[in-house]
Amino acid sequence: MRMAHAxxxxxxxxxxxxxxxxxxxxLAVGTAVVEVVGGVVSGSLALIADAGHVxxxxxxxxxxxxxxxxxxxxxxRRLTFGYHRAEVIVASANGLLLFALxxxxxxHALERLRHPTxxxxxxxxxxAVAGLLSNAIALRLLxxxxxxxxxxxxxxxxADLGGSVAAVGAGVIVATxxxxxxxxxxxxxxxxxxxxxxxxxxxxxxxxxxxxVPRGVDLLAVERDLRTxxxxxxxxxxxxxxxxxxxxxxxxxxxxxxxxxxxxxxxxGVTLLRERHGFDHVALHxxxxxxxxxxxxxxxxxxxxxxxxxxxx
Numbered sequence: 001m002r003m004a005h006a007x008x009x010x011x012x013x014x015x016x017x018x019x020x021x022x023x024x025x026x027l028a029v030g031t032a033v034v035e036v037v038g039g040v041v042s043g044s045l046a047l048i049a050d051a052g053h054v055x056x057x058x059x060x061x062x063x064x065x066x067x068x069x070x071x072x073x074x075x076x077r078r079l080t081f082g083y084h085r086a087e088v089i090v091a092s093a094n095g096l097l098l099f100a101l102x103x104x105x106x107x108h109a110l111e112r113l114r115h116p117t118x119x120x121x122x123x124x125x126x127x128a129v130a131g132l133l134s135n136a137i138a139l140r141l142l143x144x145x146x147x148x149x150x151x152x153x154x155x156x157x158x159a160d161l162g163g164s165v166a167a168v169g170a171g172v173i174v175a176t177x178x179x180x181x182x183x184x185x186x187x188x189x190x191x192x193x194x195x196x197x198x199x200x201x202x203x204x205x206x207x208x209x210x211x212x213v214p215r216g217v218d219l220l221a222v223e224r225d226l227r228t229x230x231x232x233x234x235x236x237x238x239x240x241x242x243x244x245x246x247x248x249x250x251x252x253x254x255x256x257x258x259x260x261x262x263x264x265x266x267x268x269g270v271t272l273l274r275e276r277h278g279f280d281h282v283a284l285h286x287x288x289x290x291x292x293x294x295x296x297x298x299x300x301x302x303x304x305x306x307x308x309x310x311x312x313x
Contacts, residue, residue: 017150021065024138024157030135031160038127042120047127048162054131057156058128060094064153085209087147092205095153098159098198102191105163109191110185116180116210125171132164151204155197157254160191213239214248222277226252229269231260240279242245252282262286 032054039047065124067090075082140156149235170183234255266284
């Protein structure tokens with residue numbers, strides 16, 4: 001029996017992801033420094049707390065950046081798919097971290113509702129606007145990648161952006177009305193949005209770790225297409241899963257009747273699966289149809305079709 005394989009090179013995509021993450025990390029660290037200074041000058045605990053939030057997200061961005069280098073390592077005899085799954089593991093950890101952060105922010109918001117603190121609304125607004133612009137730039141840099149690792153980093157930046165929006169809104173209200181409870185109320189709204197995004201991220205990473213069929217893949221349609229190949233009468237042992245973002249694997253056994261050019265059928269199948277269904281790595285295992293006939297003699301030797309130039313081993 002023979003196996004047909006196909007793989008795509010993801011190095012170019014990883015290079016873009018590294019650049020995006022590096023710029024976003026630099027912006028996050030700069031934003032945190034500005035917010036700490038602004039918090040000390042204005043006496044705003046909200047800004048200092050948000051700076052801590054941003055630094056936590058900066059740590060997540062640093063991990064996401066590190067994993068893009070780890071994922072480049074070549075496969076080994078033990079890790080036959082290489083280190084691609086490191087991306088998914090880190091994305092899962094980031095999703096859990098986001099849930100923890102939303103809990104902390106919610107707790108502080110409730111505390112500030114009960115015990116509001118006075119701050120310099122003008123300074124709060126100025127620093128919050130600077131943070132908003134910084135996060136908006138970082139979000140734009142991370143836009144457009146399908147990587148779950150970059151998606152996780154993008155969610156962290158969304159959380160920071162939400163915090164900046166809440167801080168801007170709170171700054172405007174505090175500066176114009178003096179109502180200090182505006183900030184914690186807006187923070188609770190952002191907590192709900194970030195938690196929903198974290199839930200979606202964890203759902204996707206758990207699907208990958210459980211080796212579920214990727215969203216958008218119709219296995220019934222794939223099986224129907226394989227049955228149209230010359231000599232194929234049945235398809236079974238179908239498996240389809242995601243190794244990492246943009247790296248989908250498909251494997252199946254195809255039963256082929258005698259007298260058909262097996263190599264040509266398998267080659268057609270690989271091309272069909274790559275071009276029509278977008279699979280990155282394909283493994284088709286041809287089998288003699290007689291193997292599945294009860295009581296029939298089994299001959300696994302491949303016989304070339306009449307007139308074929310192929311020779312059996």
